[in-house]
Amino acid sequence: MEDKTANEEIEQVNESSENVDLALLTEEAQEESTTEASESDSLSLEMNQILRIRDQIRKVVIGQDKIVDQVLAAFLAAGHVLIEGVPGLGKTLLVKAIAQTFAGDFARVQFTPDLMPADVMGHAMFNMKEQEFVIRKGPVFCNLLLADEINRAPAKTQSALLEVMQESQVTIEGESHSVKPPFMVLATQNPLEQEGTYPLPEAQLDRFLIKVSVDYPEESDELKLVRLVTQGLSREKLDVSLVEKVITNEDAELLRKKTSExxxxxxxxxxxxxxxxxxxxxxxxxxxxxxxxxxxxxxxxxxxxxxxxxxxxxxxxxxxxxxxxxxxxxxxxxxxxxxxxxxxxxxxxxxxxxxxxxx
Missing domain, CATH: 1.10.8.80 (Magnesium chelatase subunit I, C-Terminal domain)
Known part of the structure; x- marks a missing residue:
């Protein structure tokens, strides 16, 4: 009788232990399920934002879907883009459309042979009223910088972008100034006309995450684009007013963080x-x-x-x-x-x- 009672007690202990293990496994499964659902919801939210950005850009950039995806990916990867293509293919329009989709500061610099580094970076100037030198920041202090026809400027001006592209900061008169995140440089250049141009140094080229080649659009896309632009307009106009703001600077930084994960x-x-x-x-x-x-x-x-x-x-x-x-x-x-x-x-x-x- 005593042996029988002892066996029953052992069985009860084993059953109790199995129930505890089962309960723990159930809790772990629920936690994993909750985590997976949370991650899925987070991914869905980010995907929705990315799709909205892409849809807004495609309102004005027609027939270059692959290019749009590549430039958008470079933005998410916190990289800079060199866009190469013959004139009239919408390179500048693409950059303006991207800038319009988020509530960041946009600046455009037309690179010319007489452009100096200080014209891009900024410089120190003497304030007569205060009797002191003050820093006047250049157009590079923005979120999205369009360096239009970058190969038109001499190497000294081109290389002025090296520090800000790599370190996200600018040194003026020995003092470092950070640019606001998110920061991105999109440079354009014409591959055909080389007279009066300065090829980008290798060190400068290496700072660009990708180099995008913009080709001629398909006939149907070109017809659609010409029809859209010429309706009710007497001249060509790069109109990005149709593009709506989709994300804030904070959203952009969160998307970049998600990309790194x-x-x-x-x-x-x-x-x-x-x-x-x-x-x-x-x-x-x-x-x-x-x-x-x-x-x-x-x-x-x-x-x-x-x-x-x-x-x-x-x-x-x-x-x-x-x-x-x-x-x-x-x-x-x-x-x-x-x-x-x-x-x-x-x-x-x-x-x-x-x-x-x-x-």
Whole structure:
């Protein structure tokens, strides 16, 4: 009888322990479910903001959806963009439309051969009334800076942007002044007309996260654009009044923070590094991309994943953004230049030889 009672007590203790374990597991499952739901809601909110920004830009920028996504991704990745294309393709309109979507300060500088660094950065001036020197800040103290036709200015003026693009600060008369976040430089240049221009230094080019090539629109898009602009107007007008403000500066910073949290698998990371390292060994490339190229590739791939509605990076994101990230970071061999190959053609051929991971 005593043995039977002892066995019953042991069984009761075991049942009690199992019930406690089950309750703990249930609580953990509920907590995980709540966390996943919270993360899903957060992603949905951010995706909604990104979609609204993109829709607003596409109201005035027609037929350049891929370019819009790339520039928007660069903004989310806290990077700067070099936009290259022949005149009349809407490069300036694109930048103005982006600036209109968030409540930040926008400034435009038309780069010319006589533009001085102080005209962009600012300078110290003597206040006669107060009998002291005061700092007069230049147009670079904004959230979104359009450097129009950047290759029109000499190298000294171009390089004045190096510090603010890398460090988000400007040094005037030995004193550092920070620019307000979010900060982004979008520079445009014409690839055809080289007379009277100054090619950007390699150090300057490397500060741009991506280089976007704007091509001619499709016939249907061009027809739609011409119809839209000429209705009721006697002259061409870059009208961005249709674009509505969607986010605040604080929202923009939160979106950038979310972008930096997008998951990157180890195999995807190795794939990005393999692509960049291949540029240093490829026969058609004399100077390959540096480590900053690999960092840029991961940053922009994270942003493109978020634009696509995902919180993880896929190998296709890396491959898609390899051209915009690397085309301005490599130097072709003399043989390739003589034969007329472009940077994109050489890079595309190289990408086909780098095996992508299968996740």
């Amino acid at each position: 997008v998951t990157v698998d180890e195999q995807v990371l190795e794939y990005a590094v393999a692509i960049v390292r291949q540029t240093r060994n490829w026969s058609g490339i004399s100077v390959g991309a540096g480590t900053r190229g690999a960092l840029a590739l991961i940053r922009i791939a994270r942003a493109m994943a978020l634009v696509a509605g995902r919180d993880f990076v896929m190998p296709s994101d890396i491959k898609e953004m390899a051209l915009p990230v690397l085309r301005h970071r490599i130097t072709l061999s003399p043989e390739m230049e003589i034969e007329g190959f472009s940077h994109d053609q050489v890079l595309q051929d190289m990408l086909e030889k780098v095996e992508a991971p299968r996740l």
